[in-house]
């Protein structure tokens with residue numbers, strides 16, 4: 001019914017999160033109507049992000065260089081590490097504006113049902129960072145759900161003897177992921193963190 | 197809650213039907229196949245969007261009719277509202293709630309049909325579900341708690357299976373153990389408190405139905421009770437769970453937790469599940485329903501009780517006493533179905549209104565001579 005390239009675009013778009021077939025069609029037809037330069041910019045941005053973005057070698061946040069902007073910033077408090085599940089969990093914490101330490105991105109949370117075991121997360125790398133010295137407190141900011149909670153307990157067990165370990169206060173709405181929390185809530189959760 | 201009026205179209209065997217109900221007990225009489233149970237089902241469906249007969253909504257749509265429609269006039273908290281629920285097979289139901297709440301919060305409905313004997317006779321899971329549903333109606337947050345427990349339990353069981361396959365180290369199960377026990381005690385406390393509140397009301401209702409005196413009780417049984425009174429009961433339970441690692445690993449399943457809870461209904465010290473006669477078991481379920489209706493919101497909105505064909509299963513004495521118990525002083529609205537006028541005890545319940553299902557689907561007051 002549709003020319004093959006349009007079909008192809010719709011198929012690719014509908015693989016995106018939250019995009020159903022109908023939305024994919026709308027976006028495809030929208031792109032067809034836009035000027036050529038504009039669509040080229042979009043295509044280039046997608047190519048660039050995959051070519052130029054890699055994981056920070058220290059904290060595993062997205063980065064253009066070996067180290068991300070947080071790890072390169074000497075003004076940040078090097079004695080604090082905030083552990084999150086995914087890079088996008090950093091955004092609400094940064095927006096809160098109170099946190100001045102470093103981060104560590106695990107790349108997920110423990111879930112036997114999904115085949116996610118400790119070795120699949122960047123836990124060994126976290127232990128190594130703490131082992132290098134200079135870290136006084138690790139704040140665990142995994143999501144307040146059953147997977148995030150188990151991950152927090154697991155990490156706390158490994159670090160407890162070595163460093164102070166705290167968990168964000170449960171001020172976050174029940175079951176709400178960090179990603180969707182507003183800044184004020186994140187600030188409150190951060191200042192009310194408790195020792196694990 | 198008071199369901200004043202119900203109109204149905206294309207529902208089960210009804211082309212159309214309608215009924216007006218009083219705030220007390222209504223007994224709906226009709227021969228088998230006349231549509232008594234369907235009427236109760238429509239009442240429940242109009243209020244909470246669920247059916248006690250099926251989980252497939254499309255089953256309720258009359259054959260040859262492309263859709264069903266149920267409209268209900270409901271009074272809650274002194275406010276009258278009309279609700280209109282429509283359903284076309286293959287599509288989600290649409291509800292026009294008339295400015296009122298959508299589903300569950302519209303009011304609660306308690307149903308009993310003869311199959312519900314499983315609540316007493318069946319596996320512990322049936323009784324846990326009864327308690328969990330009751331607690332959830334009182335505290336909506338309990339649903340999340342129960343859901344989280346189920347999630348952690350599945351995670352732990354999968355972990356055991358992965359440990360048995362050599363993929364993960366068994367010692368790493370500890371976070372799941374601790375989380376499981378933390379959630380388990382929260383569930384334990386809710387269930388225990390519920391049973392403590394329910395038990396005296398259950399005893400009273402059982403006595404009214406059976407004519408006995410004061411020996412019925414609902415007793416909560418949980419493995420976690422072993423740690424009652426310990427200083428850190430959670431830590432003690434975690435240690436006990438650790439001692440089960442070997443066996444759990446072998447079975448790939450978790451041996452300790454609230455998923456092993458049970459509720460014992462005892463009469464005169466006798467466990468009704470094991471030693472109750474058919475009649476005693478029936479009285480037990482009815483007494484539970486009555487007790488739940490009374491305790492659900494003391495002084496507040498009472499749930500609607502739907503009793504499908506319960507009279508035929510009771511002996512004449514119990515029938516009379518049940519209607520007596522549902523009559524004066526019992527503040528819930530009750531709808532009972534019966535296949536035969538002979539099942540309605542003479543003078544058993546003065547407050548009851550007897551209605552009859554006519555050929556045209558209209559449900560009207562029975563003639564004086566019928567009763």
Ligand SMILES: [Zn+2]
Pocket residue numbers: 056057058059060061067068069070071
């Ligand atoms: Zn970094």
